[in-house]
Amino acid sequence: MLYDKYSVQTIRVDTPSARYDVFAGTGLLANLAPRIERIAGRLPRRIFVITSPEIWGVWGETLLSSFAEPPVTLFLPPGEKHKTMASVEKLLRQMVAAGGDRGSLLIAFGGGIVGDVGGFTAATFMRGIPYVQAPTTFLAQVDSSVGGKTGVNLPEGKNLVGSFHHPIAVFADIGVLGTLPERELRAGLMESIKAGIIRDRSLVRFMEEHVEDILRRDGRALEKVIAASIKMKADVVNRDERESGLRMILNFGHTLGHAIEQVTRYKALLHGEAVGWGMVAALHVASRRRTISGSQAERLENLIYAYGPLPPLKLRPAKLVAATGADKKNVGGVRRFVLPVGIGDAGVVEDVTAAELEAAASYMLAQAAENPR
Amino acid sequence: MLYDKYSVQTIRVDTPSARYDVFAGTGLLANLAPRIERIAGRLPRRIFVITSPEIWGVWGETLLSSFAEPPVTLFLPPGEKHKTMASVEKLLRQMVAAGGDRGSLLIAFGGGIVGDVGGFTAATFMRGIPYVQAPTTFLAQVDSSVGGKTGVNLPEGKNLVGSFHHPIAVFADIGVLGTLPERELRAGLMESIKAGIIRDRSLVRFMEEHVEDILRRDGRALEKVIAASIKMKADVVNRDERESGLRMILNFGHTLGHAIEQVTRYKALLHGEAVGWGMVAALHVASRRRTISGSQAERLENLIYAYGPLPPLKLRPAKLVAATGADKKNVGGVRRFVLPVGIGDAGVVEDVTAAELEAAASYMLAQAAENPR
Numbered sequence: 001m002l003y004d005k006y007s008v009q010t011i012r013v014d015t016p017s018a019r020y021d022v023f024a025g026t027g028l029l030a031n032l033a034p035r036i037e038r039i040a041g042r043l044p045r046r047i048f049v050i051t052s053p054e055i056w057g058v059w060g061e062t063l064l065s066s067f068a069e070p071p072v073t074l075f076l077p078p079g080e081k082h083k084t085m086a087s088v089e090k091l092l093r094q095m096v097a098a099g100g101d102r103g104s105l106l107i108a109f110g111g112g113i114v115g116d117v118g119g120f121t122a123a124t125f126m127r128g129i130p131y132v133q134a135p136t137t138f139l140a141q142v143d144s145s146v147g148g149k150t151g152v153n154l155p156e157g158k159n160l161v162g163s164f165h166h167p168i169a170v171f172a173d174i175g176v177l178g179t180l181p182e183r184e185l186r187a188g189l190m191e192s193i194k195a196g197i198i199r200d201r202s203l204v205r206f207m208e209e210h211v212e213d214i215l216r217r218d219g220r221a222l223e224k225v226i227a228a229s230i231k232m233k234a235d236v237v238n239r240d241e242r243e244s245g246l247r248m249i250l251n252f253g254h255t256l257g258h259a260i261e262q263v264t265r266y267k268a269l270l271h272g273e274a275v276g277w278g279m280v281a282a283l284h285v286a287s288r289r290r291t292i293s294g295s296q297a298e299r300l301e302n303l304i305y306a307y308g309p310l311p312p313l314k315l316r317p318a319k320l321v322a323a324t325g326a327d328k329k330n331v332g333g334v335r336r337f338v339l340p341v342g343i344g345d346a347g348v349v350e351d352v353t354a355a356e357l358e359a360a361a362s363y364m365l366a367q368a369a370e371n372p373r
Numbered sequence: 374m375l376y377d378k379y380s381v382q383t384i385r386v387d388t389p390s391a392r393y394d395v396f397a398g399t400g401l402l403a404n405l406a407p408r409i410e411r412i413a414g415r416l417p418r419r420i421f422v423i424t425s426p427e428i429w430g431v432w433g434e435t436l437l438s439s440f441a442e443p444p445v446t447l448f449l450p451p452g453e454k455h456k457t458m459a460s461v462e463k464l465l466r467q468m469v470a471a472g473g474d475r476g477s478l479l480i481a482f483g484g485g486i487v488g489d490v491g492g493f494t495a496a497t498f499m500r501g502i503p504y505v506q507a508p509t510t511f512l513a514q515v516d517s518s519v520g521g522k523t524g525v526n527l528p529e530g531k532n533l534v535g536s537f538h539h540p541i542a543v544f545a546d547i548g549v550l551g552t553l554p555e556r557e558l559r560a561g562l563m564e565s566i567k568a569g570i571i572r573d574r575s576l577v578r579f580m581e582e583h584v585e586d587i588l589r590r591d592g593r594a595l596e597k598v599i600a601a602s603i604k605m606k607a608d609v610v611n612r613d614e615r616e617s618g619l620r621m622i623l624n625f626g627h628t629l630g631h632a633i634e635q636v637t638r639y640k641a642l643l644h645g646e647a648v649g650w651g652m653v654a655a656l657h658v659a660s661r662r663r664t665i666s667g668s669q670a671e672r673l674e675n676l677i678y679a680y681g682p683l684p685p686l687k688l689r690p691a692k693l694v695a696a697t698g699a700d701k702k703n704v705g706g707v708r709r710f711v712l713p714v715g716i717g718d719a720g721v722v723e724d725v726t727a728a729e730l731e732a733a734a735s736y737m738l739a740q741a742a743e744n745p746r
Contacts, residue, residue, distance in 0.1 A: 017390070089458045089527070089534075096529040124497075127524060127535040151500060154462070156469040161462075162500040163536060 006031075007219070009227040013146065013234045015241040018166035022146055022234060024227045026219060028173040029059065029134065033066035036105070036132060039169050044105040047071035048095055050118035051109040052078050055136050058179050063109060063134070071107065072098045076117055080266060083113050083152045085161060091121045106131040108167075112144040112271075116162070119150030123165035133170040137180060138188030139272055141172035142195070142229035147237045158266075164242065172230065174222050187272030189214065189307045190253075192225050194279060195232040197300055198252045201344030203228045204303065211306045249346045252338040253279030256361060259323035260313065269311055276310045281364035285356055286339045296343055301367075313368035317361035321354055379404075380592070382600040386519065386607045388614040391539035395519055395607060397600045399592060401546040402432065402507065406439035409478070409505060412542050417478040420444035421468055423491040424482040425451050428509050431552050436482060436507070444480065445471045449490055453639060456486050456525045458534060464494045479504040481540075485517040485644075489535070492523030496538030506543040510553060511561030512645055514545035515568070515602035520610045531639075537615065545603065547595050560645030562587065562680045563626075565598050567652060568605040570673055571625045574717030576601045577676065584679045622719045625711040626652035629734060632696035633686065642684055649683045654737035658729055659712045669716055674740075686741035690734035694727055 006027030013020050021039075028035065037043045049063065049071045056073065064070050074094050076082055095104070108118025108131060115133055122131035133145040151162020177185065189207075196203035206224060207214065213221035233250065240246040257278025260269060269277075280301055287297035304310070325335075337352040379400030386393050394412075401408065410416045422429075422436065422444045429446065437443050447467050449455055468477070481491025481504060488506055495504035506518040524535020550558065562580075569576035579597060580587065586594035606623065613619040630651025633642060642650075653674055660670035677683070698708070710725040 085458055085462045092534055093527055093529055096527060096533055124524075124534050124536060126533060127522065127537055149500065151497075154466055154469060156466055160469055160499060161465055161497050163497060164500055 007223060009223065011227065011230050011234050013166070014238050015148070015166070017164070017241060018148065020166060020169050022170040022172065022230050024141070024172040024174065024230055025223055026173065026175050028171040029062050029176060031066050032063060032107075032132075032134065032171065033068070035171065036107075036169070040105065040130065044103050046098070046100055046104040047107065048098070048100060048104060049073045049107045049109050050076055050091060050114060050121060052076055052111070052114055054078065055110045055114075059109075059136065059176060063107075072100075076110070076114055078113075080113065080153070080158075083117055085152055085154075087117055088121050088124070088152060091117070092125055095121075095125055100125065100129075102126045102129060104129050107134055108132070108145075109134040109136065110140075111135065111137040112140045115140050115145050116149070116151055116159070119148075119165055119167070120152055120162055123150050123163035128165060130168045131165075133167045135170070135172055136176045138177055138185050138226070139191060141174075141177075141226055142188065143191045143233065145170045145172065146230055146233050148241070172226060174219060174226060177217060177222065184270065184272075185215070185217070186307050186309075187270035187276070189225070190272040190276040190279070190304065192229040193300075193303055193307065194250075194252050194275065195229040197279070197340050197343060198249050198338070198346035199232045199236070199344060200228055203232070204300070204343055208299075208303055208306070215307070248336060248348050249338050251336075252340065252346055253282050255324050255337055256281040256320060256357070256364070259320045260315070262323045263315055263319055264313075268313075273310050276304050276308070277313065277364055277368055279304055280367060281357075281360040282338065283340070284360040284363045285337070285352060288356065288359070289339065291339045291341045291347075292343070300340075300343065310368070312370070313365055315365060317358050317365055320361045320365075321357045324357060380596060382596065384600065384603050384607050386539070387611050388521070388539070390537070390614060391521065393539060393542050395543040395545065395603050397514070397545040397547065397603055398596055399546065399548050401544040402435050402549060404439050405436055405480075405505075405507065405544065406441070408544065409480075409542070413478065413503065416440075417476050419471070419473055419477040420480065421471070421473060421477060422446045422480045422482050423449055423464060423487060423494060425449055425484070425487055427451065428483045428487075432482075432509065432549055436480075445473075449483070449487055451486075453486065453526070453531075456490055458525055458527075460490055461494050461497070461525055464490070465498055468494075468498055473498065473502075475499045475502060477502050480507055481505070481518075482507040482509065483513075484508070484510040485513045488513050488518050489523055489532070490525060492521075492538055492540065493525055493535055495540075496523050496536035501538065503541045504538075506540045508543070508545055509549045511550055511558050511599070512564060514547075514550075514599055515561065516564045516606065518543045518545065519603055519606045521614070545599060547592060547599060550590060550595065557643065557645075558588070558590070559680050559682075560643035560649070562598070563645040563649040563652070563677065565602040566673075566676055566680065567623075567625050567648065568602040570652070570713050570716060571622050571711070571719035572605045572609070572717060573601055574715075576605070577673070577716055581672075581676055581679070588680070621709060621721050622711050624709075625713065625719055626655050628697050628710055629654040629693060629730070629737070632693045633688070635696045636688055636692055637686075641686075646683050649677050649681070650686065650737055650741055652677055653740060654730075654733040655711065656713070657733040657736045658710070658725060661729065661732070662712065664712045664714045664720075665716070673713075673716065683741070685743070686738055688738060690731050690738055693734045693738075694730045697730060 008025030106122040135145040148166035257275040260274040381398030479495040508518040521539035630648040633647040
């Protein structure tokens with residue numbers, strides 16, 4: 001093997017429309033060119049990197065190190081407000097101007113926004129060119145870079161425009177996480193907790209037993225958590241590429257999580273933090289319904305707090321419930337809600353009522369009103 | 374059968390990514406709702422029609438007649454200048470505002486621009502919803518509505534952004550052509566001549582023998598030409614969905630055709646007219662190279678003029694050749710060029726030189742300088 005000195009795990013995505021590998025480990029970024037060459041057969045004449053100025057400032061040199069001819073670098077300014085059609089059009093025009101054609105390749109090198117915007121740019125440039133995901137945040141590595149979802153926001157809401165367009169490979173380089181702000185790491189780990197709760201009890205146990213290792217970014221511990229999280233997601237995507245059934249369970253913690261984000265206008269919390277609180281609320285619904293025991297709920301809630309702190313919240317429960325789209329006149333409450341079944345399994349129910357949601361939101365907000373958890 | 378009194382031909386598109394029928398005939402528009410219901414299983418709760426104000430003014434009532442609940446109508450102003458990302462974003466926002474969701478269906482009801490923009494809107498709304506093509510021009514019926522290509526322009530060039538997104542059905546209602554301007558019909562027929570030359574000699578013969586019937590829009594004659602043209606295109610698309618090989622032959626007449634459009638800034642000629650002149654030039658290259666005989670070239674050139682007039686052109690041959698991207702320093706000239714082989718077959722060559730192109734352009738421009746042909 002060429003990369004003996006590095007530790008890399010390979011997870012296969014295999015859906016009706018695409019088959020590719022997700023690599024998670026060390027030394028990936030510094031060997032990107034030969035790795036892409038091996039996958040694509042040859043290095044395309046024109047390669048574009050879409051990235052953010054900060055990421056490029058810190059890691060650009062490492063990425064460039066393995067390319068004989070440097071790719072064309074295009075920048076997306078940071079922040080959700082640039083996740084727009086206008087940004088995509090600007091990037092597409094820059095690619096045309098720089099001589100891009102149907103044989104070009106794109107590398108999305110950054111966090112979730114760069115991945116979503118870069119993927120959508122690749123999906124639509126000359127009706128689709130191949131691209132590679134090189135996610136640089138924990139959250140993007142375990143979640144958004146895998147599964148082929150790409151897109152941007154409209155003023156009316158998030159991710160309302162996009163494509164399913166799978167990358168030809170994902171390179172999740174754990175070394176890059178060394179410069180990730182502490183808060184982003186903790187928030188990202190909420191998606192790994194989610195992965196464990198809905199589908200991998202051994203991941204739950206590992207995260208319970210290695211809190212300290214993981215938070216001090218021990219390479220082996222991080223690789224284990226990241227690879228297990230990606231495996232879970234890839235497994236779900238492989239069975240349900242287009243989110244017609246099973247893939248829905250990935251939304252565990254997201255019903256109230258999204259409501260929190262919406263009510264706080266995406267400003268107060270990171271996505272993972274909102275999902276953390278959303279899971280606390282969903283665990284309450286689950287334990288009331290006895291799909292998990294009270295002690296299981298407590299154990300999982302403590303796991304969430306172990307990777308906190310989650311920021312405190314001061315909101316009215318009714319307002320959160322309204323933001324979920326649950327209609328009080330509609331007996332059914334929210335249309336679909338993900339409930340864990342024990343630890344490591346989950347299902348989707350369609351009969352969670354607005355009253356149940358409000359009780360869960362009240363419980364969660366009581367926890368969130370105390371000191372940061 | 375439900376539509377006994379109408380004559381309808383069914384052509385199947387069957388590619389790795391999609392399988393659907395193209396219906397060509399009469400009475401399709403007036404029965405759109407039950408036809409869609411039969412294909413989709415049920416009529417979605419929310420249906421959108423993207424159309425142009427003129428088409429809607431003339432044919433809107435007919436389309437609405439079979440819907441118990443009228444679809445939401447969204448307008449795209451006429452003209453290439455509205456084939457933009459901004460138009461797509463506006464349509465997407467209107468769909469969100471009108472309650473569109475992932476279960477919605479879109480109908481693209483108009484000419485080629487409406488089809489391309491409507492298809493791209495469907496491809497990107499919430500990462501893709503099903504859509505139906507209901508083309509209203511001859512050109513859109515025989516060409517752009519079949520094959521799954523969707524997209525918009527950038528200031529840098531045409532169709533640089535888009536997706537491959539196949540409709541669930543195409544309804545080419547011949548009755549709609551009754552109100553099509555004469556010039557558009559003649560221009561559209563150039564694509565049928567192209568279809569015959571590259572792949573269907575019986576279509577060439579039919580078009581030679583029925584010029585008058587076709588131009589006075591006799592239903593049976595039009596249906597025959599349209600169905601044969603669609604069959605040719607579907608057959609090519611079925612074998613080469615993503616334009617990696619065979620599909621290239623659909624570009625017969627388009628190398629110099631596109632050059633004419635570019636040099637005249639898409640203002641002087643309709644697309645089909647430019648392709649008509651482009652075919653005249655390509656036939657010249659072919660007869661010089663003896664892939665067709667001189668008499669075959671003459672016969673086909675006369676067929677093109679029989680469906681004219683093609684507008685006169687006053688251009689410099691060298692300027693046209695430059696616009697094809699043929700590089701004089703590059704011995705190869707244009708990268709790929711489609712040459713007919715006899716009548717009803719074609720191939721792609723990569724060694725046509727700039728000198729050959731210039732000779733062909735000179736010949737063609739001599740014809741085009743005379744009175745309209």
